[in-house]
Amino acid sequence: MGFGDYPLEYNRNVHGPYDPSRYYGKPDTKFSDLKLSEIPAWIGRRNKSPQAAASMISRAYWRWQIKYLLPRRATPAPYYQFIVGSMLLFYYINHHRLAEHTRYKYH
Amino acid sequence: MLSRVALARKLAPATLANARCSSTQPVLWKREVLEVKEHPDRDLVNFPRLKQPELPGPVRMGFIPEEWFQFFYPKTGLLGPYVFGAGLITTVLSKEIMVVEEEFLFGICFFTMIAAVHKMYGKDVAAILDKEVDKELEENRRFVHENEKSIEEAIQGELLAQKQTAAQDMIIESKKENIALQLEAEYRRRNLKVFQEVKKKLDYHLEVVNIERRLQQQHMVDWIVSNVLKSLSPQQEKEAFNQCIVDLKSLASRA
Numbered sequence: 001m002g003f004g005d006y007p008l009e010y011n012r013n014v015h016g017p018y019d020p021s022r023y024y025g026k027p028d029t030k031f032s033d034l035k036l037s038e039i040p041a042w043i044g045r046r047n048k049s050p051q052a053a054a055s056m057i058s059r060a061y062w063r064w065q066i067k068y069l070l071p072r073r074a075t076p077a078p079y080y081q082f083i084v085g086s087m088l089l090f091y092y093i094n095h096h097r098l099a100e101h102t103r104y105k106y107h
Numbered sequence: 108m109l110s111r112v113a114l115a116r117k118l119a120p121a122t123l124a125n126a127r128c129s130s131t132q133p134v135l136w137k138r139e140v141l142e143v144k145e146h147p148d149r150d151l152v153n154f155p156r157l158k159q160p161e162l163p164g165p166v167r168m169g170f171i172p173e174e175w176f177q178f179f180y181p182k183t184g185l186l187g188p189y190v191f192g193a194g195l196i197t198t199v200l201s202k203e204i205m206v207v208e209e210e211f212l213f214g215i216c217f218f219t220m221i222a223a224v225h226k227m228y229g230k231d232v233a234a235i236l237d238k239e240v241d242k243e244l245e246e247n248r249r250f251v252h253e254n255e256k257s258i259e260e261a262i263q264g265e266l267l268a269q270k271q272t273a274a275q276d277m278i279i280e281s282k283k284e285n286i287a288l289q290l291e292a293e294y295r296r297r298n299l300k301v302f303q304e305v306k307k308k309l310d311y312h313l314e315v316v317n318i319e320r321r322l323q324q325q326h327m328v329d330w331i332v333s334n335v336l337k338s339l340s341p342q343q344e345k346e347a348f349n350q351c352i353v354d355l356k357s358l359a360s361r362a
Contacts, residue, residue, distance in 0.1 A: 012146075013149065014146075014150050015150070016146075016149060066138070066160070067160075068163045068164055070159065070160070071160040072159060072160070073161060073162055073233075073236075073237060073240060074163050075166070075233075076169070076225065077163060078163075078170075080170035091205070098206045101206045102203045103203070103207075107202050107203060
């Protein structure tokens with residue numbers, strides 16, 4: 001699988017047009033359907049290669065985009081989500097600088 | 108506490124049973140299935156062809172996914188997520204994880220402005236944009252409809268042309284019949300001509316034979332008569348003459 005290729009599991013004849021928001025491998029149990037005791041095994045089963053991580057992020061991005069940004073009568077919600085998300089991200093990144101401005105010693 | 112309220116209201120048994128599986132929650136937002144002609148290997152059950160959604164996923168407060176609230180609902184009831192959010196903000200502020208410094212006010216102003224613009228102009232902008240979307244959809248539909256119509260017309264034209272070709276076949280058939288009739292007439296004319304020619308020839312031969320025979324007969328008669336006349340002696344002539352006279356006399360006496 002080269003850079004920019006479709007996933008190896010994707011077969012046009014079976015799966016139809018490529019959906020970038022979809023995982024074409026063998027589906028595991030949903031994370032939200034797990035019991036707490038099953039979580040470590042579930043994490044152990046995950047493919048942790050950089051490619052897998054990148055494709056996961058790409059799928060999540062496309063799922064978000066198809067759900068909020070690409071419908072015909074989209075709302076400004078995705079823009080707000082982007083603003084809030086980037087605010088939180090940059091707050092986290094700059095937190096060690098902002099922490100200099102704390103006023104109270106004891107909480 | 109709220110979950111206890113929920114239990115008291117008998118909401119709990121079903122909802123608690125469902126609490127573990129988020130996939131059993133009512134689905135708020137789902138992509139529609141598009142149906143077109145597919146490859147025979149196509150797995151349409153697990154991999155349906157999806158349409159562009161008409162509406163986005165539902166959100167509350169402008170941007171927070173409805174699903175997050177629904178995640179809270181079976182466990183905490185309606186107010187749970189709000190309480191959770193307020194509690195989170197309070198904690199974060201009180202522990203100074205979120206530091207109230209000079210930019211904090213900017214954040215408040217920023218969100219207030221966005222919320223104000225959203226409330227004041229949101230509906231008008233949405234109406235304008237919806238109208239644009241409708242126009243675009245209408246144009247697409249018209250484009251498809253016109254294409255369909257032109258294809259329909261082409262099919263009609265093709266059918267008409269086929270009908271005309273069938274008529275052409277009939278015309279060719281009648282022309283063939285016409286030529287066959289002409290050939291038949293010519294054949295009969297030539298047959299007649301042959302018959303006439305043969306008849307003429309036969310007539311000629313018949314005439315020739317007839318004339319020959321007549322001439323032969325004539326000649327024979329002439330020859331016999333001349334020979335007979337030649338063979339008659341004067342004596343015989345005389346006897347005959349006398350005999351005639353006698354006969355005449357006997358005839359006269361009887362008359």
